[in-house]
Amino acid sequence: MPDGIKLAVDVYLPSTWHPGQRMPTILHQTRYWRAMAYRWPLSAFKESLPRGLMGHYAKRFLANGYAWMSVDVRGSGASFGHRRYSHAPEEISDGGHIVDWILQQPWSNGQVGSLGISYSGASAELLLVNQHPAVKAVAPMFSGFDLYPEIAFPGGIHLTWFTNTWQQITDSLDQNTLPFGGWLANLSIIGVHPVDEDPNETMLSKAIASHRLNWKPHKEALGITFRDDTPPSNHDLPNIDALGPMWYQDTIDRSGAAVYSFTGWFDGGYQHAAIRRHLTLTNPQNKLIIGPWDHGGRRQISPYSLGPAQFDHVGELLKFFDYHLKSLHTGIDQEAPIHYFTMGEEQWKATNMWPPMTTPLTLHLAPQYELQKESATEEQAKDIYSVDTTAGTGPESRWHTLVGLPINNPYPDRSEQDEKLLVYTSTPLIEDIEITGHPSTTLHLSTSSTDATIFVYLEDVSDEGKVSYVTEGMLRGLHRQFNGARAPYRDPIPYRSYRRADGAPMIPGEVATLSFNLLPTSYLFKKGNRIRLAIAGVDKDHFLILPGPPPTLSIYRSHQYPSQLILPHVSHKK
CATH class of the missing domain: 3.40.50.1820 (Alpha/Beta hydrolase fold, catalytic domain)
Known part of the structure; x- marks a missing residue:
């Protein structure tokens, strides 16, 4: 040279x-x-x-x-x-x-x-x-x-x-x-x-x-x-x-x-x-x-x-x-x-464009740990979750493969891990539903600490009860704010800067809004299966665990704080 x-x-x-x-x-x-x-x-x-x-x-x-x-x-x-x-x-x-x-x-x-x-x-x-x-x-x-x-x-x-x-x-x-x-x-x-x-x-x-x-x-x-x-x-x-x-x-x-x-x-x-x-x-x-x-x-x-x-x-x-x-x-x-x-x-x-033409399918967190299309009517509804620090996504994940490790049995039945998480599940689907693009979630929550790491998993529950991983998203509470800045590149999701000037510690007990996208996917949920959103506070196998005792999260699902999952639905109806 x-x-x-x-x-x-x-x-x-x-x-x-x-x-x-x-x-x-x-x-x-x-x-x-x-x-x-x-x-x-x-x-x-x-x-x-x-x-x-x-x-x-x-x-x-x-x-x-x-x-x-x-x-x-x-x-x-x-x-x-x-x-x-x-x-x-x-x-x-x-x-x-x-x-x-x-x-x-x-x-x-x-x-x-x-x-x-x-x-x-x-x-x-x-x-x-x-x-x-x-x-x-x-x-x-x-x-x-x-x-x-x-x-x-x-x-x-x-x-x-x-x-x-x-x-x-x-x-x-x-x-x-x-x-x-x-x-x-x-x-x-x-x-x-x-x-x-x-x-x-x-x-x-x-x-x-x-x-x-x-x-x-x-x-x-x-x-x-x-x-x-x-x-x-x-x-x-x-x-x-x-x-x-x-x-x-x-x-x-x-x-x-x-x-x-x-x-x-x-x-x-x-x-x-x-x-x-x-x-x-x-x-x-x-x-x-x-x-x-x-x-x-x-x-x-x-x-x-x-x-x-x-x-x-x-x-x-x-x-x-x-x-x-x-x-x-x-x-x-x-x-x-x-x-x-x-x-x-x-x-x-x-397709000639990304994402392809979709219609938002909104599922609300609801009583009895359900996901439903109807919006919340209750004024003070919430679910309490004490973060389980043993939760993780295992040794054969999308993250492990980044260093060339083989994943021969990726994300085996998630039922056991879901027992450690806060989960919301839909009723059986009456038709096939294809989602293609960038799912997103808005969670209104409070925490017992000044920061939190939130992980969400989109899952497919078969009529036999097997839970299959579809995709995931995550956000640290410190980075929850949007500052209105334009992305330096073209991106189909809202831009979050992750810059120091936009950081904001959480206030214990105060409701905060965490809106973020899951990693993109294209997946067909089959008729009779159920859609699940699982919420965790750690992924012990891959991500930083914040110092201090495990926090307690309050996930709100009220009329004032309507936590929800939004799926990019591809309609095949003519």
Whole structure:
């Protein structure tokens, strides 16, 4: 790089390539090792082992006439340098210099695309900050846009499990050991692949040593409450906004490149990130797809179908890149810009707008812990809930998948957990009801403390009594106020700033209004089933638990304080 930092790269060309042949290039920039080295005894089987995390993507692109280039971003893998913070300006500008290098190669036809999952997905999107004319199309997959509400502080509540786990993973990788590797890590039989000219790994050792200065995301997050807080020990980072594409959205949009956003309904909070990205960026050739997938799209997750994803991600990407980098008529330009999957109905659908046309279905919290369409008539009605701090969403959740952990049995029957929560359930449905978009809730409540964390779960109760998770939302009471500010991006939900100036401690015993959206979904509640709203005060498995004794909540459901759930109902009546 111009500042002298050396980056480790792997370049792959199709086996049929011959001098004089030129082709487009796919650039993959990762901080999770571009390739792995297998030492004895695994080295005897290395040909059958994956070289990199995106190996199956690379093979398909190579077979379809692309060059593929994988890069360890600075401060990671076998690359030199250290990371002041994720996607710092110098890391972003590296991408532009790499594209310049690609264009000088004898196999390059001057057309470059980029893709990646999670961190490398953000790297693909941020490549556009350089506004390099050779970069025609990118596919940020399962990655964030506005990181504070999507992954680090959903609802303003620190997702401590994620930031702590992600720091452990990156610390291990940056020191050339496998995270959670057990005896494998101790034996050092798997590590990052050194560059070819470093057979004795001398350069690799020096590169690994330089990573010791890398930033500590969990440590920094512990010093943050509001989105405009400066991390106490990292004054290079202005605030958390500087970590995500939202910070650069205008520059990204001016690049003119087409952007294809991939995400899943169980992809942490990233399905909302993909929606925000798609609504904000203005290129008419941009695409959005939301499937019934986990983070990375490996698993199909629905109460009605669970198993390996039944979708050809690479084939869909080839349609996109073939059109933009090879000028092939793949038909993708004739399709609707948005495709999404409705769980329960188990059907793919297409739309030109998000959310699609819906009618609000309002369900009120009612006596006998019911949800009903009729509005409240009582003047002083409320339900008392002593927060159970043992409540959680378990080890196979939408949040666990963010670090690549498999979720083979996600959200098993929620009946046992619901016994710890305050739940409101509808009568059996007289017809199928599809909800697609962003459910929301308004809760009027008082608490015995000066702050509270509120979690709500939208659930489907079968006629046999099985309780299936649909989606969830959360809000910290401190962040309950809206200040009327316009969102810095296009978003289908009301904008909440999460800034220090808008914070407001709760007053014990005083009724406060918490209005917030649940994470978007598309789900069919079937005739005979019941809709449930479950309310918790903690998620012990994932989120910060506020200090102090567990609070007691009073949830009001009176004429004056009509707490309610609002569902985006898609009507199929003609």
